[in-house]
Amino acid sequence: MSNSIILLSIVFVPAVGGILGSIFLKDKLLEKFVYLISYIQLVLCTYIYIQFAFLGYEQISVLYEWINIGKVNVDFYIKLDGLNAPLILLAGILTTVSVHASNHIRERINEYYFWLFLLITGVFGVFLSFDLILFFFFFELEIIPMFFLISIWGTGRKEYSAMKFLLFTLSGSALIIIGFLCIYFSSGTFNLDELNRIQINWIIPSAFVFILIFIGFSIKLPMWPLHGWLPDAHTDAPTAASVLLAGLLLKMGGYGIIRICYSLMSSDAKDLSLIISVFGVISVIYGALMTLRQTDLKRLVAFSSVSHMGYILIGLSAFSSSDLITQKLGLSGASLQMVSHGLITGLLFYLVGGIYEKCKTREVYELGGLSSNFKFSSVALAISGMASLGLPGTSGFIAEIMVFMGGFAEYNILTSISVFGVVLAAGYILWMLQRVIFGTSNNDYSKLSDLNNVEKIPVLILLFSILFIGIYPRFITDVLNIGLNEIINLAG
Numbered sequence: 001m002s003n004s005i006i007l008l009s010i011v012f013v014p015a016v017g018g019i020l021g022s023i024f025l026k027d028k029l030l031e032k033f034v035y036l037i038s039y040i041q042l043v044l045c046t047y048i049y050i051q052f053a054f055l056g057y058e059q060i061s062v063l064y065e066w067i068n069i070g071k072v073n074v075d076f077y078i079k080l081d082g083l084n085a086p087l088i089l090l091a092g093i094l095t096t097v098s099v100h101a102s103n104h105i106r107e108r109i110n111e112y113y114f115w116l117f118l119l120i121t122g123v124f125g126v127f128l129s130f131d132l133i134l135f136f137f138f139f140e141l142e143i144i145p146m147f148f149l150i151s152i153w154g155t156g157r158k159e160y161s162a163m164k165f166l167l168f169t170l171s172g173s174a175l176i177i178i179g180f181l182c183i184y185f186s187s188g189t190f191n192l193d194e195l196n197r198i199q200i201n202w203i204i205p206s207a208f209v210f211i212l213i214f215i216g217f218s219i220k221l222p223m224w225p226l227h228g229w230l231p232d233a234h235t236d237a238p239t240a241a242s243v244l245l246a247g248l249l250l251k252m253g254g255y256g257i258i259r260i261c262y263s264l265m266s267s268d269a270k271d272l273s274l275i276i277s278v279f280g281v282i283s284v285i286y287g288a289l290m291t292l293r294q295t296d297l298k299r300l301v302a303f304s305s306v307s308h309m310g311y312i313l314i315g316l317s318a319f320s321s322s323d324l325i326t327q328k329l330g331l332s333g334a335s336l337q338m339v340s341h342g343l344i345t346g347l348l349f350y351l352v353g354g355i356y357e358k359c360k361t362r363e364v365y366e367l368g369g370l371s372s373n374f375k376f377s378s379v380a381l382a383i384s385g386m387a388s389l390g391l392p393g394t395s396g397f398i399a400e401i402m403v404f405m406g407g408f409a410e411y412n413i414l415t416s417i418s419v420f421g422v423v424l425a426a427g428y429i430l431w432m433l434q435r436v437i438f439g440t441s442n443n444d445y446s447k448l449s450d451l452n453n454v455e456k457i458p459v460l461i462l463l464f465s466i467l468f469i470g471i472y473p474r475f476i477t478d479v480l481n482i483g484l485n486e487i488i489n490l491a492g
Helices: 003-024 027-054 085-100 109-128 132-141 143-153 158-187 192-197 206-220 229-236 239-264 266-271 273-292 297-320 324-359 375-388 395-410 412-438 453-471 474-491
Strands: 060-069 072-080
Touching (some): 003 085, 003 109, 027 060, 027 085, 027 109, 085 109, 085 324, 085 453, 085 474, 132 239, 143 239, 192 239, 206 266, 229 239, 229 297, 239 297, 239 324, 266 273, 266 297, 273 297, 273 395, 297 412, 324 395, 375 412, 395 412, 395 453, 453 474
16 A cells, blocks of 8 residues: 555545444444544554654655636645654544543444544644645534534533634634635745745735734634633543544644744744743743642643643744754754643543543542552553653653753743743642542542553553653654754745
8 A cells, every 4th residue: 555545544534434434333333443443543643654754754745636716726735744744643643542532422422423533534634734725624624523522422511612612713713714815815826835935925914924824823722812712622522522622633723833834934933933932931821820720620631731832832932043953942842742742631631531430520629549449540640640740751851841942042031931830730730649649539439440451552552652752752853853844944
């Protein structure tokens, strides 16, 4: 099988599998089928990553003419390069995790898997698209599935949270498509490769276009003060949706900023880097402070995500440096933070979902002493918590130290303030772990059992990934640098 066919399969296998499974299969057979699809996806993503990483960094692409009306030419153009390859691997891992996290779904199960796999196809399409309209198509494709996953299979104020997610995301999409149209009318093409090769004659100031697209992606990231949808969506979403939302959908925002804003409007990115750094620092501190107030485990992890996404912005701000090493450190740290955060929060949400299914509560004050009966989950929760606060030996440490090194070299005061976020993270993570694992419970959980062997599989995959990257980060950073070098070279 050629690499081009594999690349197409990575995009469309989830959607085709979801459609066929939801139409023709029922109950246990359907569950076995979706497990099969998820592991096929994991194998394909791992294979294509290894092909790229260890066989010469040769770009793999698929190009077909899609829409051709007059001078308007839109291509179905997908490509694997150094920037998106780690995210494809991450998406493959979290696809498997999300299916495992869905084993408790019993209501409208066929419809559920249809929306879940359509969402996954949208995510892969975004990461691989090299045509702006195709990118926007996949970017919009994931909105409706996530809306239904939250509003139908969620908990609490699920309709409110789903609508809030929809309105925020559509607002961001409106800004993005306006920016994309400005790029097209200034250049005559939607093809990202062509846009990187030509001199764009802007019909309006490029800084305005940069701000439009940046704000649109920052809603998805999300950046303070555009984060309002995230805690509610996370809290009320089903576990699988929370895993994908935190692990992948937030990364679409960061990826879009680097791929489009920093690639096509590099001079504006440098000019606005101080402002980006300020918003990054505010996001870090605000997210950490809000996390200290949370007693719901899901809401706690959600606000910690706001804080961790701030580190991405701090890393990106290093792009304004005249020193190439500083630029690489900042951008590599920001990109690695996306991968690391996806793994860590994916694991945290999976474990929290498992605890909720067993204990029927996510309230910290109602949990406690889980280590007596939930030994495996407690150890996994402790490791993921340590990784979240940046313990050495985990992926979280490597990502954050690279962000700090790049950011400090350019904006030392702002970066120094952001380091305080690590202290706050230690506070809320250690408090949560002490209370949930070792504290005294208000309820009797002695008769409850830990995760079974099948439920442990995604935990082991994620733990291995977090620790492996923490010990050998070059597995990811060497690949990232291939893609980031292209962006840095384009910026001059």
